[in-house]
Amino acid sequence: xxxxxxxxxxxxxxxxxxxxxxxxxxxxxxxxxxxxxxxxxxxxxxxxxxxxxxxxxxxxxxxxxxxxxxxxxxxxxxxxxxxxxxxxxxxxxxxxxxxxxxxxxxxxxxxxxxxxxxxxxxxxxxxxxxxxxxxxxxxxxxxxxxxxxxxxxxxxxxxxxxxxxxxxxxxxxxxxxxxxxxxxxxxxxxxxxxxxxxxxxxxxxxxxxxxxxxxxxxxxxxxxxxxxxxxxxxxxxxxxxxxxxxxxxxxxxx
Amino acid sequence: xxxxxxxxxxxxxxxxxxxxxxxxxxxxxxxxxxxxxxxxxxxxxxxxxxxxxxxxxxxxxxxxxxxxxxxxxxxxxxxxxxxxxxxxxxxxxxxxxxxxxxxxxxxxxxxxxxxxxxxxxxxxxxxxxxxxxxxxxxxxxxxxxxxxxxxxxxxxxxxxxxxxxxxxxxxxxxxxxxxxxxxxxxxxxxxxxxxxxxxxxxxxxxxxxxxxxxxxxxxxxxxxxxxxxxxxxxxxxxxxxxxxxxxxxxxxxxxxxxxxxxxxxxxxxxxxxxxxxxxxxxxxxxxxxxxxxxxxxxxxxxxxxxxxxxxxxxxxxxxxxxxxxxxxxxxxxxxxxxxxxxxxxxxxxxxxxxxxxxxxxxxxxxxxxxxxxxxxxxxxxxxxxxxxxxxxxxxxxxxxxxxxxxxxxxxxxxxxxxxxxxxxxxxx
Ligand SMILES: Nc1ncnc2c1ncn2[C@@H]1O[C@H](COP(=O)(O)OP(=O)(O)O)[C@@H](O)[C@H]1O
Ligand SMILES: [Mg+2]
Numbered sequence: 001x002x003x004x005x006x007x008x009x010x011x012x013x014x015x016x017x018x019x020x021x022x023x024x025x026x027x028x029x030x031x032x033x034x035x036x037x038x039x040x041x042x043x044x045x046x047x048x049x050x051x052x053x054x055x056x057x058x059x060x061x062x063x064x065x066x067x068x069x070x071x072x073x074x075x076x077x078x079x080x081x082x083x084x085x086x087x088x089x090x091x092x093x094x095x096x097x098x099x100x101x102x103x104x105x106x107x108x109x110x111x112x113x114x115x116x117x118x119x120x121x122x123x124x125x126x127x128x129x130x131x132x133x134x135x136x137x138x139x140x141x142x143x144x145x146x147x148x149x150x151x152x153x154x155x156x157x158x159x160x161x162x163x164x165x166x167x168x169x170x171x172x173x174x175x176x177x178x179x180x181x182x183x184x185x186x187x188x189x190x191x192x193x194x195x196x197x198x199x200x201x202x203x204x205x206x207x208x209x210x211x212x213x214x215x216x217x218x219x220x221x222x223x224x225x226x227x228x229x230x231x232x233x234x235x236x237x238x239x240x241x242x243x244x245x246x247x248x249x250x251x252x253x254x
Numbered sequence: 255x256x257x258x259x260x261x262x263x264x265x266x267x268x269x270x271x272x273x274x275x276x277x278x279x280x281x282x283x284x285x286x287x288x289x290x291x292x293x294x295x296x297x298x299x300x301x302x303x304x305x306x307x308x309x310x311x312x313x314x315x316x317x318x319x320x321x322x323x324x325x326x327x328x329x330x331x332x333x334x335x336x337x338x339x340x341x342x343x344x345x346x347x348x349x350x351x352x353x354x355x356x357x358x359x360x361x362x363x364x365x366x367x368x369x370x371x372x373x374x375x376x377x378x379x380x381x382x383x384x385x386x387x388x389x390x391x392x393x394x395x396x397x398x399x400x401x402x403x404x405x406x407x408x409x410x411x412x413x414x415x416x417x418x419x420x421x422x423x424x425x426x427x428x429x430x431x432x433x434x435x436x437x438x439x440x441x442x443x444x445x446x447x448x449x450x451x452x453x454x455x456x457x458x459x460x461x462x463x464x465x466x467x468x469x470x471x472x473x474x475x476x477x478x479x480x481x482x483x484x485x486x487x488x489x490x491x492x493x494x495x496x497x498x499x500x501x502x503x504x505x506x507x508x509x510x511x512x513x514x515x516x517x518x519x520x521x522x523x524x525x526x527x528x529x530x531x532x533x534x535x536x537x538x539x540x541x542x543x544x545x546x547x548x549x550x551x552x553x554x555x556x557x558x559x560x561x562x563x564x565x566x567x568x569x570x571x572x573x574x575x576x577x578x579x580x581x582x583x584x585x586x587x588x589x590x591x592x593x594x595x596x597x598x599x600x601x602x603x604x605x606x607x608x609x610x611x612x613x614x615x616x617x618x619x620x621x622x623x624x625x626x627x628x629x630x631x632x633x634x635x636x637x638x639x640x641x642x643x644x645x646x647x648x649x650x651x652x653x654x655x656x657x658x659x660x661x662x663x664x665x666x667x668x669x670x671x672x673x674x675x676x677x678x679x680x681x682x
Contacts, residue, residue, distance in 0.1 A: 091632075100647070102637075107343055
C-alpha cells in the first residue's frame with residue numbers, strides 16, 4: 001500500500017513561535033485518520049502547514065505528499081496537486097459568487113492534471129446534484145462566498161467544495177463545530193460518499209461525536225505539538241471518558 | 255489668499271477673452287451668463303488652500319490653456335460605436351460632441367426630454383459656494399445638455415444614456431443637464447463622459463441639477479472614462495422631496511485628473527439618498543470624489559459607500575461631509591470609504607466628516623486604506639487559484655459588491671462593462 005502522506009519529525013513555527021515540535025504521521029492511500037487534541041494543541045497549525053500558508057514555517061523535518069517533498073510547493077500548487085483543506089473558519093468573500101470561485105478552483109485543478117475543463121453546463125449539473133445530497137439550496141451557488149451563511153452553512157459549503165474538487169488528500173479542520181446533529185449526519189454522509197481507495201482524509205476534531213459518523217481507520221492525539229497517542233477507533237471512546245488530561249508523552253506506534 | 259485671481263490663470267483668461275465673441279451663440283439669457291462670468295472672475299479657480307480642494311490641485315489648468323471648444327469637430331464615431339461607448343442596454347441615447355447635441359447619432363428624444371440649447375434655461379447660481387467657481391464657469395459657458403421633465407406619476411422604463419464626447423487638444427467643454435421629477439415619477443439617467451481621441455488633452459466641466467419630487471425616484475450614474483490626458487470635473491446638485499429617493503453611482507476609470515462632486519440636500523422629510531462610487535486608478539491618475547449631504551429635515555436616510563482601487567502611482571481622494579441640522583431628528587446616515595492600494599506608490603486620502611447638530615440620530619462613518627486581505631487570498635489559493643487569479647477575483651468581487659447594490663440592471667451593466675475592462679487591462 002502506498003502512502004499519500006508521510007510526516008517525519010515535523011517542527012513548525014507560526015510567526016516565529018514553535019507550535020509543532022516533532023510530529024510523525026503516516027497516512028496510507030484510501031484511509032481516514034482522525035486527529036484529536038485539546039484546544040491550542042496545534043491541530044489547525046498542522047492543517048495550515050500542510051496547506052502551505054504563509055507565515056507557517058517548517059523549521060525541521062519533512063512532509064512527503066505522494067512521495068514528493070511539499071516544502072518546494074506553494075499553497076496553490078499543493079491544492080492543484082490534490083490537497084484540500086476544509087477550513088475551521090471559512091472565509092467570506094464579498095462580491096464573488098460561490099459558483100464563480102468554485103468553477104475557477106475546479107478547473108485550476110483539472111487543468112493542472114491535464115483534464116478538460118468543466119464547461120458552465122457540466123459544472124452546473126454536477127453542482128446541483130451534489131448540493132442536493134448535502135441538503136443545500138441551489139441559491140448557494142449565486143450567493144457571495146460564505147457571506148451571510150450560518151456557521152453550519154459555511155461548513156456544508158466546504159464539503160460541497162471538496163466534493164466538486166475531488167481531492168486526493170482532504171484535511172477537514174473541525175468541520176463538525178457549529179453543526180447540529182441533523183447537519184452533522186448530512187455532512188458526514190457527504191464525506192463518506194467521497195471515501196475511496198485513492199482518497200485519504202485527515203479529519204481534525206475536538207469531539208469524538210463526529211467519529212461515530214465518519215469512522216476513521218486510525219486516531220492520533222495531538223498535544224503540545226506532538227502526536228502523543230495513536231490507536232484504533234476505540235481510542236476516541238477512551239478519550240471521551242478520560243479526557244485529554246491523562247495523556248502522557250509516550251507514543252504508541254503511528 | 256484663498257484663490258488665484260482668474261486673470262492669473264491662462265485657462266481662466268482664455269475663457270474670459272472668448273466670452274464676448276461666444277455669448278451670442280450660446281442659449282439662454284446673456285446677462286445671466288455675464289453675471290456668472292463675473293462671479294467666476296471674482297472667485298478665481300480654487301487652489302489647494304481652499305479646504306475643499308486640499309487634496310486636489312488644478313495646476314493642469316495653468317500648465318496648459320483650455321479654451322471653450324468649437325461646437326463641432328470632425329471624426330465623429332458611428333452609431334454602433336456610440337452604443338458601445340454608452341454600454342447601457344436598451345437605452346435612449348442623447349449624444350453631445352464637444353458639448354453640442356448631435357441629432358444624427360442620437361435617438362429620438364421622448365416627450366419631456368428637451369435640449370438645453372432649445373429650452374432657454376437661465377443659468378442660476380445653483381450649487382455654487384466656496385471652492386465651487388467651476389460651476390459659475392459652467393453657468394457662463396454651458397452650451398448644451400438635456401432638460402428633462404418627468405410628469406407626476408410617470409415612470410420611464412427605458413434608461414436615458416447621455417453620451418458626452420470631447421476631443422481636440424486644449425478644448426474646454428461645459429455641459430449642463432437639468433432633471434425634474436414630478437411626484438411619484440421615476441427615471442434612470444446615465445452620463446458617460448468619454449474622449450473622441452484618447453490622446454487629446456480636454457477639460458470637461460459638467461453640471462447636472464436634479465429636483466426629485468415627493469415619492470419620486472431618480473437613479474443617476476456618472477461614468478468618467480476619458481482618455482489619459484483629460485481633465486474632468488463634474489458636479490451634481492440634487493434636491494430630494496418628501497419620501498423621494500436619489501440613487502447615485504459615480505465611477506472614475508479614465509482621465510489624468512477627475513473630480514466628481516455630489517451636493518445633495520433633503521428639501522422635505524422622509525427622503526433617501528444612496529450614494530455609491532468607485533475610482534479605479536493606475537499610472538499617474540488622480541481621482542477625487544467629494545460629496546456633501548445636508549440633512550435639513552427629519553427622518554431622512556443616507557447610505558454612502560465609495561471604494562477605490564489604486565495601482566501604480568495613482569492618487570485617490572474621498573471627501574464626504576454629512577451635515578445634520580438641529581431639527582433633523584431620526585436621521586439615519588451611514589458613510590463608508592474603502593481604499594485598496596495595489597502598489598506601494600499609490601496614495602489614498604480620505605476625509606469622512608459628520609457634522610451632527612441633532613439628537614436622536616443614527617450616524618456612522620469610516621474610512622480604511624489597505625491591501626487585499628491575506629486571509630482571503632490564502633483561502634482562494636488553498637483551492638488552487640494562482641496568486642494572480644486570486645488577486646483578480648478578489649478585485650472583481652470588491653467592485654462587484656458595490657455594483658450589486660444598484661437595482662437598475664441596465665445601469666449596473668454599463669458600470670460593470672467599464673470596471674471589467676479596467677480589471678482586464680494589463681498593468682502599465
Ligand atoms: N497566527 C498566530 N500567531 C501566533 N500564535 C498562533 C497563531 N495561530 C495560532 N497560534 C498559537 O498556536 C497554538 C496552536 O493553535 P492552533 O493550531 O490553532 O490549535 P488548535 O487548532 O489545536 O486549537 C496556540 O497556542 C495558538 O495560540
Ligand atoms: Mg483549530
